[in-house]
Amino acid sequence: MNRFDVVVVGSGIVGLGAAYAAVRRGLRVAVVDRTDAPVGASIRNFGHLCIGAQTGEARRYADISRGLWLQLSRDADFWVRESGSLIAARHDDELAVLEAASRDGEDLRMLDAAELRQRAPLRAEGLLGVAHIATDLQTNPRTAGAAIVRHLAARGVEFRWRTSVTGVRSGVVETTRGVLSAEQIVLAVNHDIDQLLPKVAEDRGIIRCALDMMRVAVTLPRPLSAPLLTGWSMVRYGRFAVLPETAVLRSRLHAERPDLAALDLNQMYTQLPDGTLIVGDSHANAVQPEPFQPEVAFDAFLTEAQALFEMPTPRVLERWQGVYAKGRTEFLIEQVDDGVLALAATTGIGMTTGLGLAEDSLTTAFGWESATEGTA
Numbered sequence: 001m002n003r004f005d006v007v008v009v010g011s012g013i014v015g016l017g018a019a020y021a022a023v024r025r026g027l028r029v030a031v032v033d034r035t036d037a038p039v040g041a042s043i044r045n046f047g048h049l050c051i052g053a054q055t056g057e058a059r060r061y062a063d064i065s066r067g068l069w070l071q072l073s074r075d076a077d078f079w080v081r082e083s084g085s086l087i088a089a090r091h092d093d094e095l096a097v098l099e100a101a102s103r104d105g106e107d108l109r110m111l112d113a114a115e116l117r118q119r120a121p122l123r124a125e126g127l128l129g130v131a132h133i134a135t136d137l138q139t140n141p142r143t144a145g146a147a148i149v150r151h152l153a154a155r156g157v158e159f160r161w162r163t164s165v166t167g168v169r170s171g172v173v174e175t176t177r178g179v180l181s182a183e184q185i186v187l188a189v190n191h192d193i194d195q196l197l198p199k200v201a202e203d204r205g206i207i208r209c210a211l212d213m214m215r216v217a218v219t220l221p222r223p224l225s226a227p228l229l230t231g232w233s234m235v236r237y238g239r240f241a242v243l244p245e246t247a248v249l250r251s252r253l254h255a256e257r258p259d260l261a262a263l264d265l266n267q268m269y270t271q272l273p274d275g276t277l278i279v280g281d282s283h284a285n286a287v288q289p290e291p292f293q294p295e296v297a298f299d300a301f302l303t304e305a306q307a308l309f310e311m312p313t314p315r316v317l318e319r320w321q322g323v324y325a326k327g328r329t330e331f332l333i334e335q336v337d338d339g340v341l342a343l344a345a346t347t348g349i350g351m352t353t354g355l356g357l358a359e360d361s362l363t364t365a366f367g368w369e370s371a372t373e374g375t376a
């Protein structure tokens with residue numbers, strides 16, 4: 001049977017969010033993916049659900065996502081912790097940004113020395129302070145997607161794996177295994193939107209951002225209690241980027257470390273439940289970024305990690321490249337035909353916002369009632 005109420009193309013977090021929104025409304029749903037499991041950006045990231053550093057539309061989706069992540073982690077039985085995030089300041093200008101940010105909301109505060117010691121195994125030399133953002137969550141991206149797939153399948157969502165979608169129009173999804181029909185169709189194919197809808201991608205300036213990442217075995221004196229960000233993160237995320245203090249920080253970072261600026265570094269870390277550390281990341285923007293991962297980026301990751309953490313040289317376990325869609329705005333939400341909605345986070349915050357983006361956009365575009373569960 002190839003007839004559904006809703007067909008979702010893409011099994012990343014945005015597509016799974018769309019399927020979750022639809023199945024909670026009692027609809028008959030299929031998810032189509034060319035792979036045989038989620039293997040895209042949604043499993044290659046830090047698992048940092050960075051809610052409190054967002055502003056505007058992103059913050060709205062992030063807040064909706066927060067409730068959905070917590071609900072799904074209970075229902076689908078996977079690891080999410082209410083860890084908050086930590087942000088280390090190692091320079092006066094970084095401290096100034098954190099102090100300015102702490103004045104505009106109760107969710108961000110500076111830790112005292114005892115808390116700092118307990119929550120982050122950081123070298124004391126050069127460390128001026130650490131802030132904690134209370135709203136943030138952490139998940140393990142390697143296991144969350146698969147658990148959500150199992151949960152949705154148990155609720156009746158049909159997964160059509162190893163099936164590429166070659167075209168969509170109102171009511172019709174053409175695939176390499178035949179045609180599916182659906183009242184409503186959601187395209188959640190991340191950067192590959194330019195393959196299915198080249199004109200939409202071109203008009204919206206959507207290209208690819210490729211990131212280098214690594215996972216290392218570490219010996220830390222204490223666990224890292226939450227995702228850890230640095231000054232390089234402050235200049236990226238909306239809540240900090242808009243502050244006047246951040247312009248000073250950005251100029252200093254770029255003047256002092258042109259090598260790291262050239263990598264477009266976001267120096268940050270998350271510790272997985274097995275104790276290993278995800279370390280990253282660099283950014284390269286192009287329609288089709290090169291697949292070659294410069295060793296200079298990984299050298300910089302290791303050098304900077306050792307300068308920050310109280311630890312001996314880490315052992316590299318894995319390196320990988322992840323890709324996300326990058327556009328002029330933070331999101332692509334476009335009704336491309338009657339009942340056909342294209343959705344993407346077009347900057348690197350899709351894990352934080354994707355579930356909420358799907359919930360909110362489908363409700364609005366398809367005129368659905370609010371769901372009664374999982375939207376707390």
Ligand SMILES: Cc1cc2nc3c(=O)[nH]c(=O)nc-3n(C[C@H](O)[C@H](O)[C@H](O)COP(=O)(O)OP(=O)(O)OC[C@H]3O[C@@H](n4cnc5c(N)ncnc54)[C@H](O)[C@@H]3O)c2cc1C
Binds near residue numbers: 015
């Ligand atoms: C290295 C890295 C680190 C990141 N860190 C974070 C972070 O810590 N926090 C955060 O919030 N965000 C982070 N992000 C961003 C976040 O991971 C992405 O924004 C998000 O995962 C995108 O989800 P998605 O569902 O759109 O895409 P994906 O997970 O890439 O899924 C898209 C799916 O569509 C399928 N597909 C594509 N074309 C077709 C087709 N024609 N037919 C069938 N299937 C198709 C693909 O096979 C794929 O499974 C990071 C991203 C990267 C790459």
